[in-house]
Structures are given as C-alpha cells and as structure tokens.
Amino acid sequence: MAPLDDETGRLFLHLKAAQGAARNALDDALSDLGLTSMQLIILRTIEYYPAISGAQLARDCFVTPQAMAANIAKLEAAGLIARNKGQGRILEAHLTEKGRAIFDRAGSRVQSAERYIAEALGAGTVAELDRNLRDLTDCLQKSLVVTTSRTWDTDN
C-alpha cells in the first residue's frame, strides 16, 4: 500500500519523505560523533562564514533564532565553538580546535554519503535536483512575500 499514486499534494509529501530520510541518514552517520545533522549544518555554516551571528546562522539554516540559540548553546558547552562579542549585540561564532577536528571527521562522512547518493542517482541528477529544490524554494517564498499571506485563489 505504501506509495501513493494520487496527484494532489504528492510533491509536498515526497519532499517531506526525502527530507526525513536524508535527516535520518545523516543523523545515523554522525551519531557516534555525538553530532546531529542540524549541528553539522551549523558547524559547516560557521566554517564557511566565520564570525557569523546567531541570527544570521538561524536564517541560513532555516530555523528560528531561538531554536538556533539552543543549538549554539549545546555546541558551545561541548567546546566545539566559541563566541566573542562583535558589533552591536552580535556574538560572533567560531570553530574551536576541537570543533574543527570533529567537523573535519563529520564532513568526510557527509561527503561519503553524498558520493553514495551521486552513484545511485547520477551526479548530474543530483546537481539538477539541488537546483530544482532551490528554484522551488525561491518560487514559493516569492509568492508568499508578494501577496503577504494571500496566495492563489482563496475564493472557492
């Protein structure tokens, strides 16, 4: 019975399924490092944007500032990141030695996973999928911003 054939809402459902499966796979691959997929993404973002603020981190990782603050607190308590005062109220996040070491190990796991996916789907397909996902996100966010919470025909 598993896979639905009906049309309506299919894309949304498959999006949810794929995201869940990817999260589970990543969490699983990282569990023995004591990292969650979310934490890895945070480390990755800090590594790419050193001295980033919590608020910006939240935006880049698609969670609320509060949720990010909780994650950051844990990573800081674990000694993987450090924070120092920056401009305004900003607390700039940086990877510590330990954080970088763990991130390097975790990163190679993720890359292995991505290679595995690339082999299964084909590298071109993955790139295409990635691009389509971004286009979809853009198009949905634009439609919301433009109409401020009144998209598509509400009159039926």
Next chain:
Amino acid sequence: MAPLDDETGRLFLHLKAAQGAARNALDDALSDLGLTSMQLIILRTIEYYPAISGAQLARDCFVTPQAMAANIAKLEAAGLIARNKGQGRILEAHLTEKGRAIFDRAGSRVQSAERYIAEALGAGTVAELDRNLRDLTDCLQKSLVVTTSRTWDTDN
C-alpha cells in the same frame, strides 16, 4: 550572505529549505479553512484509501503512530472524519460529509498551488523533481536498512 555556496551538506540544507517553504505555503493557503498541511495530507490519504488504519496512515504520511493519533483525534473532534472498528484493533478512518466538503475546497487550493509551481518551474521539471525525490528517498532508506545503522565509512 544568504545563499551558501559551500558544497558539503548542500543537498540536505536545500531539501530542508524546500520542505519548509512548501509547508509554510500550504499552511498559509489552508489557514482560513482551519486546516494544517499535515491534516490535508491525512484527509487526502483517507480519501484515497478509505477504511485505512491509523498505523498505515502514519506510515504513508511519514510520521510516528503517536503523532498520527494526535492529528486524527483533532480531525475526528472537528467532525471531518469518523472511525469504526475493523479487523483486529484497527479503527477504520472515513471522511464525513463535512470532511469531504472541506477536503474538496482544500484540494482545489493545493491544485492551484501546484499549478503555480508548474508554471514557475515547468511541468516537466516538477515531474522530474518528484521522481528524483522518490529515488533519493528510496536510495537513502535502502542504505539504512541494508547496513542497519552502519552506512558509509565510519572509520575516519
């Protein structure tokens, strides 16, 4: 600063972003019907598989049985679905008149949204995206099942 250009973990991040954006868009489009995107998916699944059990519903919608039970309880309290005893412990779910009426209205909203997406990305692209998402899910789930929580090289 917004869009990350780094490679590692990109697919996962874009998956999360797209799923979040789609969920928000759907929730927004359905808010005045008092329906969440999750509830719509549930109604859709019941409509397609009448007399379905809660456990099966949970599997099809990619949530735990407990989470599904909570959702079902709300839908039942709202009079959108009804349940009757079936084989075993199964409680068969059906749409009520009211449930079908609301589902029809909600469904046309979703279809409008999907048309909007199809126009933005191209119908072929959407079909392709949908297929790729399913392939990705399959490949990730298979890799987990096969190795029972020891996928990819853990030795680094």
Next chain:
DNA sequence: ACGTGTATATCAATCAATTGATATACTATC
C-alpha cells in the same frame, strides 16, 4: 542631541513530534 527604526539576543510559554512502554487483537506454529 534625540527619537525612530532595525538587528540581535534571550526569557517564557506553548505546541508538535519523538522515544519508550503497555495492552489488546489477531495469525501462525508447534
């Protein structure tokens, strides 16, 4: 200099989903 506006961080309460555990109904096996 001063008020307005914006960005950041963080406290509090709430909500939704998860993990873990338990009871019930049926199926299959010995």
Next chain:
DNA sequence: GATAGTATATCAATTGATTGATATACACGT
C-alpha cells in the same frame, strides 16, 4: 489448543521547535 510473533492503539515522558514578548546596541534622519 497453547505459545510465539505481529500489528494496532494508546499512555507517559521527553525533546525540539515555534510564537510572543522584552531588553540591549547600534544607525540614521531631523
């Protein structure tokens, strides 16, 4: 027919994230 196994539902506790509200730090226009 008793026993083991499977599937369903549901209770309880926990986690993770959200919405809402508040305080601080800076930029800007007047």
